[in-house]
Amino acid sequence: MLRLQNLTYHPPATVQPILKKINLELPAQKLGLIVGASGSGKTTILEILAGLAQPTKGEIFWRTKQLTDVELQQLAGLVFQFPERHFCGGSILEELRLGHPELDLKRVKDALSEVGLDHISLKISPHALSGGQQRRLALAVQLIRQPNVLMLDEPTAGLDWSMRIQLAKLLKKLKEHWTLLVVTHDPGELIDIADRCWTISHGDLQPIEPVALNR
Numbered sequence: 001m002l003r004l005q006n007l008t009y010h011p012p013a014t015v016q017p018i019l020k021k022i023n024l025e026l027p028a029q030k031l032g033l034i035v036g037a038s039g040s041g042k043t044t045i046l047e048i049l050a051g052l053a054q055p056t057k058g059e060i061f062w063r064t065k066q067l068t069d070v071e072l073q074q075l076a077g078l079v080f081q082f083p084e085r086h087f088c089g090g091s092i093l094e095e096l097r098l099g100h101p102e103l104d105l106k107r108v109k110d111a112l113s114e115v116g117l118d119h120i121s122l123k124i125s126p127h128a129l130s131g132g133q134q135r136r137l138a139l140a141v142q143l144i145r146q147p148n149v150l151m152l153d154e155p156t157a158g159l160d161w162s163m164r165i166q167l168a169k170l171l172k173k174l175k176e177h178w179t180l181l182v183v184t185h186d187p188g189e190l191i192d193i194a195d196r197c198w199t200i201s202h203g204d205l206q207p208i209e210p211v212a213l214n215r
Helices: 042-049 069-075 092-097 105-114 131-143 161-174 188-193 210-214
Strands: 002-009 019-026 031-035 057-062 076-079 149-153 179-184 196-201 204-208
Touching: 002 042, 019 042, 019 196, 019 204, 031 042, 031 188, 042 069, 042 076, 042 149, 042 179, 057 069, 076 131, 092 105, 092 131, 105 131, 131 149, 131 161, 161 179, 161 188, 179 188
Parallel strands: 031 179, 031 196, 076 149, 149 179
Antiparallel strands: 002 019, 002 057, 196 204
């Protein structure tokens, strides 16, 4: 279980805190969905969990262990919004091995199989893939690290309705083996696969039943 306790983020340059005493519990192998407008603080939560920002106050636990800043960097895999813009490898194989040149082909193929790309040639460029395939590759890039929590920032942004449905089906499948935390301003197709939901506004996180988001 992932647990955030009284998590606060208040950089010196801001008048008001960006996050206000965030409390969140997400069991393993469940999908948590945080819904909020741009600037509400939802991406900041992911950045803190990925070790990219340091909270002002509060504690973060995985299972029963309180995590240090160094341990946070190993906790989660973060898929940014429009992750295809950050591809650097000349081929799919290079992209998956960036930072992990020692990875054997089995690990690479297992990660691609998890996201339904096992039929794709490892030699082609990531930029030759369709938009939906690129999102799947971005997931594989993080899964190959075997994170405890897979986090996604606006995963359906820029996708048409059919790709959004396909991505939701993939995330439903992935939560059978992984713990997922997704943030978005448009829950859409993600509502039906979410196990726990929260809304966030001006840094204030509140739990909500998924069915309420449909109203």
